[in-house]
Amino acid sequence: MTTLIAWAAVDQRRVSSIYIASDSRISWGSSHLWDQGRKTFAATETPHIFGYWGDVLFPSIALPTVLDQLAASAISPTSSGFSAIGGAIQSLWTDYPKPEKRDFGIVMATRRGRGMEAVFELGIMTFEASTETWDIREADMPESSSQLHLAGSGSTEVRKAWHLWEDSSQGGTSRAIYSAFAEALAEGKDPRSGGGPQLVALQQTGPGRRFGTVYQGKRYLAGAQIQESAARATAVNWFNELFERVDGGDGRRLVNAQRHAPRRSKRA
Template identity: 30%
Template sequence: MTTLVAWAAADKAGHTAIYLASDSKFTWPNLKKWNYGRKLYVTKKAAILFGYTGDVLFPSIFLGQLVESLESLNDHPKSAQELADAVVPILATSLAAYPSEPGVVSPGFQILAVMSIKEGVYFRFQCLIFEKMAGPRTELLYRILSIPDRGVFFVGGSGKSSYEKRLYSASREAGGFFYNDDGIATANSKASFWALADVVNNNDDVYTGGPLQMVGAFRNGLMQSFGHMRRGSHYHLGLQLPKEVAVNLNVTWHNDRMEVMDPATGELKIGAQKQPRK
C-alpha cells in the first residue's frame, strides 16, 4: 500500500535537503478506506526522517513508539550503520510478538530512514531501508542506500509505477529531466511533488489517496514537517485541522503545486513564488 517518495535537492556545494513525501490513505482487505493515516515521521533531536510502505498497521504503531524512544536517547546514532544496529533488535522483538491470524498471509513492509549527520559547519545525509517480506517469516533485512547528487532516489509502494509515469510528464512541465550522478534521468523538487499529487488527484492507484504529507531534512540541521492545503482544507501529516488551529501551527504550508501558501487566506503567501506548470 501507499506511495512513498524520497528525493534530494542540491546546489553547487552539494545536498541542500532531503525530502520524503507520501499519501495518507489506509486501506483494509475489504477495501474500506481511511484517508487520514500518518505515514511520515520526523525526529528533531535524533535528526531522522521515517516513512513506510506496505502494511500500514504495524509500521504506524511501531514508528510512533520508536520516534519517542530515539528522541529520549542521551547519545543518538551517528551513522546509518549505528542506526541499523540500534533499530533492528527493537524491530525484531516487536515484530516477533505481533499477532497474526491463522491462514492469513502476513503483509510485508518497508521502513525508509534518512539521517542528518553533522559534519563540520553543515550536515550530510545517509539513508537506509528496513524490510520485511510478506509471509509467515519475521526475518528482517536492511540495506544502506546511496543518495545521488540530486533528484528522486526512492519510490516504493503500490503506486510506484503510476508515480514513475507521472514523474515523466511533471518533469517536462517543470522544465525537463536532468541526469543524476548515476546517469539516471530524474526531476527537480517541484516535479517530484507534482507527480505524487497527480497520482492522487487522478486516482491512479486504488491504495494511494488523501492529502499529501511531506517532511524534510536540511543542510543547516533543520528537521521539518510541512502542512498541505487541499480543496480548501488544511492537513498536517494526514490529520485534518480546523482553520483556527492550522493558522497557529508553526509549519510551512504547500498546495499541490508545492507553492507556499498562507493558511489564513488560502492564497499564495505574500512574497512566495508561483510554480506554474507548462
Template identity: 30%
Template sequence: MTLIVGWLACDQRGPCSAYIASDSRISDNRNFYDYSQKTFALKNTPDILGYCGETLFTYQILTRLTSMCDVGMLLSADMDYQDRSEIIFNEIKRAHSAYKLNNGIIKIYHIGRNKKRIFDANVYFWNGIIWENIKIHTDFKKSKNLFSDGSGKKEYDENFLRFKNGNNESTSRNYFHCFCDIVKNVKDKHTGGIPQLVGLYNGSKFNGMYHGTIVDGQAYYQGLKMGNVYGMSNIRWYNENFEICDWNTKQREANAMVQPISKKATP
C-alpha cells in the first residue's frame, strides 16, 4: 500500500493551489523498495495524479498516460476538467480489462483545474469487481485536506489531530508538515522512503508541476536521491517545512516565506 494525501490551499481570495504528496515505498510481505514514483503531473494540461493500492498495473498505466499526454495525445489544453477526467478514467478501465496478473484494490486520485479556474478532484476506484469514478468535494474557502488514503492513513489522520489546532490551523503547510512527520516516524511497514510532491496552481499558465524535496540536506526528485544533475535549478524544491529552497545550498531561499512548524504539533 502506501500513504497518499491531497489538499487544497486557499488564501484570502479563495483556492489558489492544490497538492498531492505520497511516500515512495512499494512492498510485498517480505521486501520493499523506497524509490518508486507514485505521483504524476501532466505538463500540457492542469492535472496531477497519485495512487495507492496495487502497484504493478497502476504504475504502468500512469506512466504510459503521462507520456502520451505530454506529447499531445489523449488530452488537449482546451478540454475542461470533466472531459479530461472521463478520458483518463476510460483509458484506465480499458487497459485494466486485459490485466490478469492480480486483482488488487486500486485507487487513483486526480486533481485538476477547470475552465473557471476552480479545482476539481476524483478518485478512480477498482474495488475488485467494478470500477467507480467518485467525485471528491473541493468547494472550500479555507485550506482543506481533500483525501488521505493507503495503509498509512490511520497514522496520518491520528497524527494530524496534533497539528490541526495549532497556530498553523487552516494553512496548507500544516498538511505537508504532518505528512513528512508521519513518513519519517511511521509504524506501518508498507509506508516509507522520501516524501514526493506534485502541485497545481490557479493561474491559467500553470499546468501540473513536479516538485523536488530536500530532506536532511539531501535532494530527492520523485522519491529518488539526486546527485549534482544538470537542470535541477528549474525545479521548485521544498524542504520538510514546506519552504521553497535553493537547489545549490539546500537551504530556504532568501526571499521564500518561512513556514514554521505549529507550536502545538508536539505531544
C-alpha cells in the first residue's frame, strides 16, 4: 500500500502551491518489501503533478506515459478539469489484464494561469476492482493551508499526527502538514509504509517540481536513497522533516532559510 497526502499552502487567502508527499515502500504480501519505489511524479514541461496509492503496478507504469503525452501535447493541458487526463488513464486501462485489476487511486494537480492569476486544481481518481467502476472528483480549495486528500494504509497514523501538529504552535501551516506526515512515517506503525518521504509540488509559476528530502540523516530523491555527493550535485531544493530548506549535501538548514520549531503543545 502507501501513505499519501496532498495539501494546499495558502498565502493571504490565495492558494500559492499544492504539494503531494508519499512514502516509498512497495510490499508483496507481508514478507517482501522494497523501500525505494517511486510514487510521485512531476511534469518537467507542464504544470502537473501526480501521486498514487493502492495497487502499484498500473499507476507506476501509466503515469510516466501520461507525463510524456502532456509534454508532447497529446493531452491538452487546457482541457476542462481533469477529463482529458482521466480519459488517457482509462484508455491505457482498457486492455489491462482483468486478473491483475486491483483497487488504486491517483491524485493529480494542475494550475491555470501563473503568478497572482494562478488557479490551482486537484483531482482524485479511483478505481474499484470489485465493481469495475471509476470515480473522479475535484477537491475544493481552502482559504488556509490545509489537507486536500489523505489516503493509503498509513492514513490513520498521519491523521493522528496531524491533529497533534494542529494543536501545536505550528498549527494551520503547510509545514505542520508535512511534519505530521514525516513524524507518522518515522514512527513506523503502518508496516506497509516505509522508506524515505518523496515530495512534489506545483507553485505559482513553472512546471511541476520535484524536491529532495533529508530524512533520518539520509537523502532521498523520487523515493530513491542517494549519496551525499550525489545530493550535493543536484539542482533541486531539499527539505528536512520540519519542512526547512536544507543543503542536500550536509543536511543543514540553509543560512537564509526560515527556521521551523519542533512540535510543542499550545498549552505547554
